[in-house]
Amino acid sequence: MQFDWQFVAQYAPFFVNGAIMTLFISVFGILLAVAVGLVCAGIETARIPVARQLARVYIEISRNTPLLVQLYFLYFGLPKLGVVWSAQTCAIVGLGFLGGSYMAEAMRAGVETIPAVQRESAYVLGLNGWQTLTRVVLPQAVGTAVPGVVANVIFLVKESSVVSAIALADVMYMAKDLIGMYYSTYESLFLLIVAYLIILLPISLAGTWLERRFDYERR
Amino acid sequence: MTDENTIVDRTAAPAATGSTQRSTAAVAASDKATATSCTVECSGFEIAHLTKRYANADRPVLNDISFTLPHGKVLVVVGPSGSGKSTLLRTVAGLEPIQGGTISINGQVIETGRPGTEKAGRSKRSTALRTRIGMVFQSYDLFPNRTVLGNITMSPILVQKRDRAEVEQEALALLERVGLADRRDAWPHELSGGQRQRVAICRALILHPEVLLFDEVTAALDPEMVREVLDVMIELADQGQTMMIVTHEMQFARAIADKVILLEDGGIVEESDDAERFFTHPETERAQRFLHTFEFDRHR
């Protein structure tokens, strides 16, 4: 079995398109996940009564079911109830639904590791609630939450590979497509790995950099 | 400002910086900014019938505590672990709601106890009022995301809206006095424990608090660092800073105290206005037993 470099060169552009789709879905999915995470983490740390229970239920459902099934449900199941969302919408909502719980946990952990004495110091220094949040709590919480959040970003970008199941042309879709049409499994998988490395390595490196940047103990 | 021996240099405090600043070394008569009907007699700090309970606890942690602390004096609170020393300081600082009694400064009541507030969270007192009471904790209380200077200047700039340049100048003067002028741009994690606590003291001092609270500020430090910090506190006492100190260093307590309170199970067991006498000839049997814990007899 010969490795066909020409095939690789010829179809690399497809993977560029695929990567754009992967990024599109991931970026919006992750933004949604961060937003959902922020809301849930906020609700949990502020201990808002009923909302807190709801957030818990959501987190349990989201964490304990696979994205593929969530997507099938959104894409093929919901239309039976008369709700037809486009594949993009389903993918972004699905990723946000899954990622929201993971982000919430990472952010909550970030806030909870801040010693109580930090808020108390702010209190005796006369800072008001908003000042305490923005000048004392958040700057530190960002630092402690960054590793978890970055790990989740990588995890979600990877998870986005299942959106090909609902006909979205991401990199995984391209790979399966080329395998199906031209039977060049080998070359397609190679391109797939390269594509993911190109997308994820910078994220991984940026994560390490961010971790340093916000770690006041080490920079 | 060149007097190396003066930690709290009153001339360094700017004249017109709003009602939240007050002179502590001077007697209350010169305390023009205070809006209360305070006279010379009521100058100082007073706690009356203070009662505090934690939620889900069967009995109060602090039960009907009353005492006064005249302006410029140092009160040391001692007592066994769990007797309520930290809780007492925390209620004064407004960190814990109280369920009975009052806390007043210079005759002005700043906190009134209300039953059923066990779960109420921190006191809602105004930020201006809060800055009149300073507090230094056992440890980890510098903000790790600010430099030394940033930690000290944060509250005057943000809360008191004072001028940055002027605040920084005062901060530097304070740092100089605790021997840390060269560390102004260091990050907290780059400092030793003793240095951190000295910065924390500066951070409290820059607000010119009327009372300064210290809760076992040296408990986590090595002996030499303990000394660095305690020396600063002794100097503050000499300058006439009103202070409430919780400590387990009996030698130090004896050296710095004007007044001593022995707490046990949330009540005052012995109160003495003659600190020296308390440490040498305690009146109650409980105080004798307590102090004995810190004495060792040559064994053979």
Added chain:
Amino acid sequence: MTDENTIVDRTAAPAATGSTQRSTAAVAASDKATATSCTVECSGFEIAHLTKRYANADRPVLNDISFTLPHGKVLVVVGPSGSGKSTLLRTVAGLEPIQGGTISINGQVIETGRPGTEKAGRSKRSTALRTRIGMVFQSYDLFPNRTVLGNITMSPILVQKRDRAEVEQEALALLERVGLADRRDAWPHELSGGQRQRVAICRALILHPEVLLFDEVTAALDPEMVREVLDVMIELADQGQTMMIVTHEMQFARAIADKVILLEDGGIVEESDDAERFFTHPETERAQRFLHTFEFDRHR
């Protein structure tokens, strides 16, 4: 066994339990199990020209340290932070390789320094030899996955292959003496810091070590707990247990020490066989300065 005042009750030690067990209270002449050529003169513990360096350090942490500690005596090591006190105890326990000098017990050399071993890791000395030196650390050294009794009996059963029933009986006797007989089945996390340290002492004692090392065992404790632990140590000293103690509690040091060493920068600055004299009239200026750190003068 009914004498409540005796911590190390020699009658509790079973007669025939192999060469790793030895009597510590008795003089060396009665130390039948020892296989060395020891006489009355060399009984005790000796360090000669000990040199220790850490990898990548430009100078040794311990430099040519020599001293002897006679059987049944208590040595207290004091000195500023970073002077090498902990390192000294760790080399004796075999936790750090040494690069020069010797460590001997009762005339038997148990460790010889070799240059170039900076990165060698812990000493390869036999387990039998290791159990002859006991050590208690600052904290966190009980095994959290074993109960109090399990912690104490683990080594005698596993290492010395002693009979479980007999070991448990001795463990209970020891627990009784430190006042913890009722906590035998508790887990370490259920104990207070002071209780944990007392269990750690029992765990070391059950091996009947010839020397017992203590590295700031009360540094993380509340005053009353400090007292509980130090009282146990003083009682041990009274029973004739040979000990090396690192502490910052000068009052306690003064009460317990037979012999004192002041370390600084890895060298002995002052060594005194008269502990009382060291604390009241230190000979060197450095020792005076060091001791002064722990004294406070009444400020006004």
Added chain:
Amino acid sequence: ACGPSAATPSDAGTTANGNTGAATSATARTLDEIKESGTIKVAVFSDKAPFGYVDKDGNYQGYDVYFAERLAKDLGVKVEYTSVDPSARVDVLTSNKVDLVLANFTVTDERKEKVDFAKPYMKVALGVVSPDDATITDVSQLDGKTLIIAKGTTAETYFENNYPNVKLQKYDQYADAYNALLDGRGDAFSTDNTEVLAWAKSNKGFTVGITKLGDEDTIAPAVQKGNTTLLDFVNDEIDKLADEQFFHKDFEETLKPVYGDEVDPDDIVVEGGQL
């Protein structure tokens, strides 16, 4: 026996067996080896009624399966079915996951390079099915529209190569593709005309507007390249079965209930490999 019991009785052997022999050669098994093992591994569709599907009782059924059962019977072995997606049909052979593919596998030149086809047993062209209210009757109507297809089918290659202006929406599985059409996610769905005809019959509101598109293709069993012993056996079988008009019987049993009388068996069935 320790393997997971798969979803269907006829499927049970597949995974269990596969686990025990986790690492075997990727070179195909010869006819003798297959006989010796007592089972032949056949890849079929499991969601493409009426050609290859799993019925309500969990058994594999369909035109392809009917043929597979016969082959196994004549070979004296049991069948072990593997469910495949269209795009996996070549890979399961090249990586020797199965011995034989009987999954509506259309013969094309590209595929011939990768696998060996036996004689055809069916013929098809492409068909296009679309909703009644917007029926596509000509390919030109598809210009700029969205066409649903299943990955790895001849339809995919055909439209990719000949109609770049048609937007393709590709699914891994037929079930997904049909669902997408039902939910109105595309304007039409194209695959083998036999398949769309069958589907449109049982789904009200959908019509096959284009019944014959592209060249008439044949469908044949496939084996791994170079597996001549198995290939010869299958070819012999196809020749032999012509005598008893086996595939017409197959049609009667499996396709007729769906197509009814509207479709002439001779439009679909190929006997003895003779077009």
Added chain:
Amino acid sequence: MSGAEILLQPGVFPRLLQGLWVTVWIAGVSVALSVPVGLLVGWLMTVRSRVVRFLMRVYLDFIRIMPQLALLFIAFYGFARMWNLNLDATGACVLVFVLWGGAELGDLVRGALESIPRAQYESAYVLGFTPWQTFTRVILPQALRRMLPASVNLATRIVKTTSLAVLLGVVEVIKVGQQIIDANRFDYPNGTLWIYGVIFLMYFIVCWPLSIVARRLEKRWSHD
């Protein structure tokens, strides 16, 4: 609502359960095999040799960055052609999940080993324990305790990720669901919603108890 009746069809539920069993089987075997692999990897991550540690780091990062789906394709199709190593779909899934679970678990083991205070090793040393006794009686029991909650969470993730096996043609719960949807699409056009809904619930019912166990363990053991 007529679609709900599809669930009452004879054979539907038992078949879905059979499919679920395949899912659980793959996940179970993978988790079980991940444990020894993870222990080994975790140990290798803490050895002194920089080369070994670097290789382990590369292994972990590669596994973390590659989507499981890509790894599954490589194991299923790639290995067969590259090295003539033929795995069936289930085998490929187990292989990939073990490689992945082993790497993640190894990292947990490493973290747990490194979090054990040095005083624990040193206490064991001065009490005369051999290195093996120290490891088996003192360090490992504590390390296992510390990593158990996170490991249970990892197991949940492995269960969820088995949903990708369908793309290799494994007839697990999702594929069974699709077959049922297909076979019933004439009688129950709304079956899709119900079948996927049931599968959704099934995953939840398998994973949720694990999550609860993890949280309980975390709370119970947080104090030591």
